[in-house]
Amino acid sequence: MINQAQLQGMTAGQLTKKMLNNEPIFILDVRNESDFNDWKIEGNQVKIINQPYFDLIDGVDTVLDLIPDHQEVLVVCAKEGSSKFVAEQLLEAGKRQISYLIGGMHSWSEHLEPVKIGDLKDGGEIIQFVRIGKGCLSYMVISNGEAAVIDAVRMTDVFADYARKNHVIIKHTIDTHLHADHISGGRQLAARTGGTYWLPPKDADEVRFAYEKLEDGKSIEVGNTRIKIQPVYSPGHTIGSTSLIVDDQYLLSGDILFVKSIGRPDLAGQAADWVSDLRTTLYERYKQLSENLIVLPAHFGKFTELGERGRVSARLGDLYKENPGLNIQDAAAFRSTVTENLPPQPNAYQEIRQTNMGKIIPSEQEQWEMETGPNRCAVHDA
Known part of the structure; x- marks a missing residue:
């Protein structure tokens, strides 16, 4: 047997930092082929191969020639156990720089990386929380000891810990819409911090809990400097989708507009009815906004959308030049694009919507299983 001290584990946070620093890493994913093809770790300097664990139980000879000798190698599985076993076999076979992903794809799916987007005009800042393995983006607006969290995911400890370390109190949590691809943590975060939970009322017809209505004409203030978060009704992804303008600088677009694509209208079974809403939002409502607003979406599709230090953002005027979803002038062609040949x-998603309505309360394990897989809120991949 090998010396157990030789076997090293790598956390999802450590892997994220390596990827954001463009450090090369080789990944051996030992999940089954269908799971691998559906969802895998991707990065600019990541090379990845798939060899199912069950093909390696009796030995790793079949992959030895594929494993580099002078590069960091990370073995990945769903939860950790299989990757540790395979990593041990590789070390016994003479390979070096071998580690395994602690917690497996489970931990990769749940890791949040905080990235500063920028400062606010009268003090304060806006932080983007990148859920790198799932493609979700959450935000914290901080001003004078207070904070608002937008589109929080269910790992609420991350937001609570960040607020505590930065000596701020979370006064508001806001969902730009009723999410269908991940379980919201907004209501739970508001409950644990004593904050107010906001949700668009047109998405809340079936919810089983109290909330404050997020709608045009209201302004949410954070801190004594009165950093305003102004709601902008922007339906299309859902009937209630509501964007936020923060500090006259940032447009939090929810799942309406992404850096490389646009939102899909079909996740509540209303695609035919919501296509015109989506087009009106993107081609009329957003057109009336300042081109200098920095768009901060609630998701990203591919690792290539991450910019400096992992930021996901773009100037609105630039998106009108470069985003293919904003340049379909024919209405019929637009309808076809957003309703046909969509990603899976x-x-x-139906169970996730019911959870976010408060209709069902799944266990922690069930919640993870429900969220397994990539972000699929966009019309097409980046």
Whole structure:
């Protein structure tokens, strides 16, 4: 047997930092082929191969020639156990720089990386939380000891810990729409911090809990400097989708507009009815906004959308030049684009919607299983 001290584990956070620093890494994914093809770790300097664990139980000879000798190698599985076993076999076979992903794809799916987007005009800042393995983006607006969290995911400890370390109190949590690809943590975060939970009322017809209505004409203030978060009704992804303008600088677009694509209208079974809403939002409502607003979406599709230090953002005026979803002038062609040949719908999206309505309360394990897989809120991949 090998010396157990030789076997090293790598956390999802450590892997994220390596990827954001463009450090090369070789990944051996030992999940089954269908799971691998559906969802895998991707990065600019990541090379990845798939060899199912069950093909390696009796030995790793079949992959030895594929494993580099002078590069960091990370073995990945769903939860950790299989990758540790395979990593041990590789070390016994003489390979070096071998580690395994602690917690497997489970931990990769749940890791959030905080990235500063920028400063606010009268003090304060806006932070983007990148859920790198799932493509979700959450935000914290901080001003004078107070904070608002927008589109929080269910790992609420991350937001609470960040607020505590930065000596701020979370006063508001806001969902730009009723999410279908991940379980919202907004309501739970508001409950644990004593904050107010906001949700667009047109998405809340079936919810089983109290909330504050997020709608045009209201302004949410954060801190004594009165950093305003102004709601902008922007239906299309859902009937209630509502964007936020923060500090006259940032447009939090929810799942309406992404850096490389646009939102899909079909996740509540209303695609035919919501196509015109989506087009009106993107081609009329957003057109009336300042081109200098920095768009901050609620998701990204591919690792290539991450910019400096992992930021996901773009100037609105630039998106009108470069985003293909904003340059379909024919209405019929637009309808076809957003209703036909769409990517697969998110895993368990109906159950996720019911969870976010408060209709069902799944266990922690069930919640992870419901969220397994990539982000699929866009019309097409980046």
